Amino acid sequence: MSGYGIEDLAHAPNALAEHYSRFRVTERLLLTGHSHQAWPDVALEGQIEAATDAAEYVDGKWDRAAAKAEEVADGYRRLLGDPGGEIALGASTHDLVLRFLSALDLRRRPRLVTTDGEFHTLRRQLGRLAEEGIEVVRVPAEPADTLAERIASEVDDGTAAALVSLVLFETARIVDGLDVVAAACARQGAELLVDAYHALGVVEVDLAALGLSDAWVTGGGYKYLQLGEGNCFLRLPPHADRFRPVITGWFAEFGELAEEKSPGLVRYPNGAGRYAGSTYDPTSHYRAARVLRFRDEHGLVPAFLRELAQHQLGVLATTFDELALPSDVVTRDRMAPLSEYGGFLALRCRDAQGLQAALGERGVRTDARGAYLRFGPAPYLSDTQLTDAMASLGEIVRG
Template identity: 70%
Template sequence: MTTQDRTRDRLRDLRRSPNALAAHYTRFRVADRLLLSGHSHQAWPDVALAGQVEAFEDAARHVDDKWERAFARAEDVRAGYRALLDDPRGEIALAASTHDLVVRFLSGLDLAGRPRLLTTDGEFHTLRRQLARLAEEGVEVVRLPAEPADTLAERLAGELDDRTGAVLVSAVLFATSRIVPGLGDLARACERRGVELLVDVYHGLGALPVRLPEWGLETAWVTGGGYKYLQLGEGNCFLRLPPHADRMRPVVTGWFAEFGALADTARPDLVPYGRGAARFAGSTYDPTSHYRAARVLRFFAEQGLTPEFLRAVSLHQVSLLARCFDALDLPAEIATRDRDTPRERFGGFLALRSPRAGALREALAERGVLTDSRGEYLRFGPAPYLSDAQLAAAVEALGDAAHETRPP
């Protein structure tokens, strides 16, 4: 049997009712609920609870000596992210949120010498809000329109100059689900100009393969987390460091960054840093999230939920949602979608543009369908534990909700 045949057979098992994976998610009752908020927060498999219990038991049994075991779980999480990024020797810093890590990154930039930050108007709130606040303090923040996505990387590269300290951009736009092509070319342009590149892969990791060598992002900083498609829950975010990261001395630094630190022999008065990921470490944290994540990553491996297979599942599910939506034949003023862009250029959710996106989300919730909305976009986020019948039922509920919320 070929790989293609095995993928087809496994997809058939996930399409049917009940979905073959659903039995592993009894705590979240995925077989009985229409959970289409998957781009925001997917359900956790039952093994996640075992991870949380293990964290408690280690703390109870070993008290302050638990940290050796907790650090081992953290290393399991790093190993999981290395595999997902196809970066087996990558330096991975962990933190509870991408905001924690992005702030440390920003604090290490030479904003006095290079006071210009380049980004887009389509970034998630982590960047949007923090960069807006920095702009109030005099940092020059330049935002390019995120659309059209196909030319975004090229347009960012065209704006680079000797005053630019960093470019901050998403690999998948969080509102529209569009994949941003050409980031490798942008990385090479940044390297030539001495500009740092930070790529947010949070909105795609787990729904499409993110291969740093293939994408040409070996010299980039890459951030993301497991709250969405990886089902790791809160508290499992990462920053992948490029090879030149040891040049940076983040101003925002925790005392864990002293582990293994070596003093600068030329400037012994300076605060020392550890090497690699330790340079961006924080301080004492709750390790429960890493226990949970390690168990879920093991579950993904046992179930063969590889990036390639998850992409096949995602493309099938989002394409099905799109076809069901088109069958509703709703007026464009109620809701519409991008029908000009091939499905392969989108990430793991269906973005429907509607002036009443929030009202539709609320009406769907009243019908037992959990979705997500951002501004004028209603987002249907499927997950591999949902059957085709569940996806079709969710879109059918949208038709009812659209009729109810239509103005007289």
């Protein structure tokens, strides 16, 4: 395993950047790392292997694809600190959340508790369910310090599930105390779904230590993990076999295809297969498996990535503070230490979209969500690239 120190990646050129030549990370200021990180060059090896196996084995490729899928699932187990966890895979978190929601008894418990700071996957789908008569309680995401307690207080015996992020996607604030929500759900017989998408790769996650052993957890590899599209997961709690998802793919009976079918009876396997989908493009898993091996080979493990993310956030925050820009134009939350944030710096702006567009014209790629302009570093960026990007923001605001 080739390990790096923070100084190896802070200096220019960044020691890891040579492995991302196809994305030209040394030539561009790519600060959308929380949304889409560059893929390492070896990702192409995975895609070529998928095409090669398809050509060589034809329909027999699926056994090889299943092995790749299991390699991806095992990667998520390691990232969650959950070595024995059951992991269902899907093309998107939306696919997987739909299966989860369809397993709930919403006739008997027509109430869902969430926050107003959830990613669009939950925001839109829960909004549509509310239009059909499901009671959706949206707890204000701010202040984040008390969010877990406020969610827990809304969980009652009519609640089917609470759905909340471990890291809020707009502001990067870590939601502490989710064990309180888990305990409230357990008391009331409700389920807890935790969205860990913006945590994995920049925040160390250990489900047992967080008190989330009985939680459903979803996320994916499109953002910090550099796995590309089509690599999402749903981690099942130990009691998941109690449920029969209404939205169910034929892969869920893959082991029983040769058996005689019973009219009117839909069977389910135990474990992750219960939440399986249907035919998909396995190229995503070939690519992800190769990238996960690359990350292991280069020592890109959760503890180091957390240390690096904190360092890079510190560089961005310090550089921004030194600019001393007018707070009515752009500012950042200084109420909490950087240790309470995930992997990007969120700046509250009078015109976040305008600043994003102006930065883009200067070759600095960021993104904007609502009032927030977001700077997302990545392991292949040097400190100089981070300070150059923030300096461009200062020039735009002053100009």
